[in-house]
Amino acid sequence: MLQIKDVYASVEEKDILKGISLSVNAGEVHAIMGPNGAGKSTLASIIAGKEEFELTKGHITIDGEDITELDAEERAHKGVFLSFQYPIEIPGVSVTNFIKTAINENRKAKGLKDMPASEMLKKIKEKADLLEIDRKFLSRSLNVGFSGGEKKRNEIFQMAMLEPKLAILDETDSGLDIDALKVVANGVNKLKNKDNAVIVITHYQRLLDYIVPDFVHVIMDGKIVKSGTKQLAYELEEKGYDWIKEELV
Amino acid sequence: MSLKEKLQSSYLAFEDHLQADSPLHDVRNKAMKSFETKGFPSKKEEAWKYTSLNALLNKEYSIFPKNDTAIEFKDVKKYFLNDIDTYKVVFIDGVYSSFLSQITHDVIDVCLMSSALNKSKYSSIIETYFNKAANSDSLTCLNTAFAKEGAYIRIAKHKEAQKPIEIINFATGTEAATMLQPRNLIIVEENAHVQIIERHQSLNNNEVLTNSVTEIFLEKRANVDYYKIQNDTQNASLIDSTFIQQQRESICSVHTFSFGGKLTRNNLSFKQLGEHCDSILNGVTMIEDKQHVDHNTLVHHIAENCESHQDYKGVFDDRSTGVFNGKVYVEKQAQKLDAFQKNNNILISNKATINAKPQLEIFADDVKCSHGCTIGQLDQDALFYLRSRGIANKEARALLMYAFANTVLESVKIPELKERINKLIANKIGVNLGFDL
Numbered sequence: 001m002l003q004i005k006d007v008y009a010s011v012e013e014k015d016i017l018k019g020i021s022l023s024v025n026a027g028e029v030h031a032i033m034g035p036n037g038a039g040k041s042t043l044a045s046i047i048a049g050k051e052e053f054e055l056t057k058g059h060i061t062i063d064g065e066d067i068t069e070l071d072a073e074e075r076a077h078k079g080v081f082l083s084f085q086y087p088i089e090i091p092g093v094s095v096t097n098f099i100k101t102a103i104n105e106n107r108k109a110k111g112l113k114d115m116p117a118s119e120m121l122k123k124i125k126e127k128a129d130l131l132e133i134d135r136k137f138l139s140r141s142l143n144v145g146f147s148g149g150e151k152k153r154n155e156i157f158q159m160a161m162l163e164p165k166l167a168i169l170d171e172t173d174s175g176l177d178i179d180a181l182k183v184v185a186n187g188v189n190k191l192k193n194k195d196n197a198v199i200v201i202t203h204y205q206r207l208l209d210y211i212v213p214d215f216v217h218v219i220m221d222g223k224i225v226k227s228g229t230k231q232l233a234y235e236l237e238e239k240g241y242d243w244i245k246e247e248l249v
Numbered sequence: 250m251s252l253k254e255k256l257q258s259s260y261l262a263f264e265d266h267l268q269a270d271s272p273l274h275d276v277r278n279k280a281m282k283s284f285e286t287k288g289f290p291s292k293k294e295e296a297w298k299y300t301s302l303n304a305l306l307n308k309e310y311s312i313f314p315k316n317d318t319a320i321e322f323k324d325v326k327k328y329f330l331n332d333i334d335t336y337k338v339v340f341i342d343g344v345y346s347s348f349l350s351q352i353t354h355d356v357i358d359v360c361l362m363s364s365a366l367n368k369s370k371y372s373s374i375i376e377t378y379f380n381k382a383a384n385s386d387s388l389t390c391l392n393t394a395f396a397k398e399g400a401y402i403r404i405a406k407h408k409e410a411q412k413p414i415e416i417i418n419f420a421t422g423t424e425a426a427t428m429l430q431p432r433n434l435i436i437v438e439e440n441a442h443v444q445i446i447e448r449h450q451s452l453n454n455n456e457v458l459t460n461s462v463t464e465i466f467l468e469k470r471a472n473v474d475y476y477k478i479q480n481d482t483q484n485a486s487l488i489d490s491t492f493i494q495q496q497r498e499s500i501c502s503v504h505t506f507s508f509g510g511k512l513t514r515n516n517l518s519f520k521q522l523g524e525h526c527d528s529i530l531n532g533v534t535m536i537e538d539k540q541h542v543d544h545n546t547l548v549h550h551i552a553e554n555c556e557s558h559q560d561y562k563g564v565f566d567d568r569s570t571g572v573f574n575g576k577v578y579v580e581k582q583a584q585k586l587d588a589f590q591k592n593n594n595i596l597i598s599n600k601a602t603i604n605a606k607p608q609l610e611i612f613a614d615d616v617k618c619s620h621g622c623t624i625g626q627l628d629q630d631a632l633f634y635l636r637s638r639g640i641a642n643k644e645a646r647a648l649l650m651y652a653f654a655n656t657v658l659e660s661v662k663i664p665e666l667k668e669r670i671n672k673l674i675a676n677k678i679g680v681n682l683g684f685d686l
Contacts, residue, residue, distance in 0.1 A: 048637050052629075076639035088634040092652030101648060102638040109639065158638060 079165030148175025185210030422455030497523025
């Protein structure tokens with residue numbers, strides 16, 4: 001589904017990604033781990049199409065179609081979803097109005113009419129229940145005054161509503177207590193099926209107990225230096241990243 | 250002949266029709282003299298530093314425009330609030346249109362300034378109120394000298410206007426350039442309530458210069474919500490001066506929505522004379538091309554335990570220019586006061602300009618006064634967040650602009666008006682998001 005071929009990327013002239021290749025098939029969960037500053041969030045941003053990040057070399061394709069020249073919204077229309085590490089506060093726009101606009105904008109891009117209000121309401125209710133989100137929460141301004149956990153839960157709620165082909169969860173576990181983590185992970189697992197894929201970016205193995213990856217990749221200094229199964233995450237948890245560095249030498 | 254000279258000779262002609270011995274005549278003469286001495290304001294004056302009238306003053310205005318243009322209701326229907334019933338005081342080129350209006354004398358007075366100025370039964374009211382809240386700046390004086398028509402509204406003690414009142418001034422533009430000087434007087438007695446919507450609307454692209462003055466008096470516990478919709482055509486300019494006097498426990502809110510017109514200057518002045526007054530000044534400005542909107546506000550706190558809240562939002566595109574000059578003046582005896590002023594601006598284009606100048610002059614020592622002023626651009630991170638959810642760039646920008654203006658919009662108390670303003674904004678941005686924020 002997702003092919004990343006030898007991608008180099010920089011921000012403000014600083015090289016961050018230095019030749020990343022990754023292949024993600026439908027039905028798979030991939031975890032990306034690595035120390036701070038290794039390029040994990042940059043990888044997420046470059047797939048989602050953030051303009052400050054410049055792709056200097058390589059290609060990213062979704063289902064064989066090159067998306068490297070597409071705008072962020074066009075990538076979203078192709079089924080890319082990024083759960084933000086730091087979701088943005090937008091005063092004056094309620095969660096409900098935001099998600100309605102997003103859904104209908106995606107439908108518009110596909111040549112569909114707006115989702116009927118009753119269907120929208122039903123869907124919102126169903127997905128809010130899945131993530132144990134209070135109805136009152138939905139009428140609040142987007143992310144404004146939300147706790148860390150509420151923000152992340154709201155991200156996954158948006159994912160549930162938009163039903164992306166490829167979801168990238170950027171440090172979704174940070175700021176979550178164990179109960180919230182379980183709710184969020186449970187939501188992701190219920191949304192998971194054979195036709196979509198998930199990339200989980202995390203520092204800690206903890207989240208991977210709940211969202212179980214098929215593959216684990218380690219990024220260091222802008223490159224994937226090691227790939228393996230879930231077992232690799234346990235090793236990293238236990239031993240840190242230094243032993244990989246040593247291996248590389 | 251300069252515009253000033255033309256106004257001087259027009260005044261002499263106008264004076265011939267006035268009752269020579271009425272006290273009002275003295276008021277007019279005095280005002281005219283004051284205008285003659287001061288002349289039109291120039292950029293040398295601090296209050297006009299960023300707004301130049303020069304380009305407007307060299308037009309050949311008709312001071313007393315011909316009034317023979319018939320307007321059909323269907324052609325102007327869109328300027329009224331049609332979803333709800335309202336009182337309507339409508340003027341065409343400065344002359345009352347009974348055909349388009351719906352006025353009343355039943356319990357409340359929603360009628361004409363010309364009646365109030367000329368009929369003897371109103372003479373004591375005119376003596377008590379007319380020109381008593383207005384200040385003596387040159388344009389207000391000019392209006393006072395020429396005042397002959399406008400809305401006269403009086404809500405008696407403990408009464409409530411059952412529906413909103415629309416004051417609409419149409420300019421037909423039958424002449425190449427028209428100058429209009431409407432004058433409104435609004436008296437809201439003890440514990441009385443009223444909602445008023447004011448609009449100035451040109452019906453073509455000819456030059457119009459409106460110099461409007463409104464005086465509003467709130468007695469004890471009176472409540473006024475005043476909405477100004479400024480969405481005029483590209484050659485219409487407006488200088489609006491509104492003077493408000495509040496007695497104790499009264500609440501007055503003024504919302505100013507500035508979307509259109511060539512040059513708009515809003516002089517909005519509040520004087521709090523009694524304790525526990527609340528003054529609310531809200532504004533949304535969204536302009537483009539070479540439009541210019543200047544908000545010049547003054548809240549004069551004289552009594553104790555009062556509040557004032559100002560929230561002005563501005564979005565400036567292309568080469569448009571904005572001015573926010575907000576002054577809060579707290580007298581020594583006006584203790585235990587809560588005054589808040591906020592002015593946030595977004596510059597969409599790098600050729601747009603905003604000059605913001607908050608001023609607090611505080612002579613009391615036990616007060617809470619704060620102000621905040623920001624000038625920035627649309628938040629790029631927020632924009633990416635919205636776009637990453639599939640919302641196209643144009644719609645995402647529109648959503649952020651709506652959201653930005655929403656703190657002001659949500660305080661509009663007439664739902665149909667709020668919806669109307671939402672639509673005006675949607676038209677303005679060229680995007681309909683399909684929901685009301």
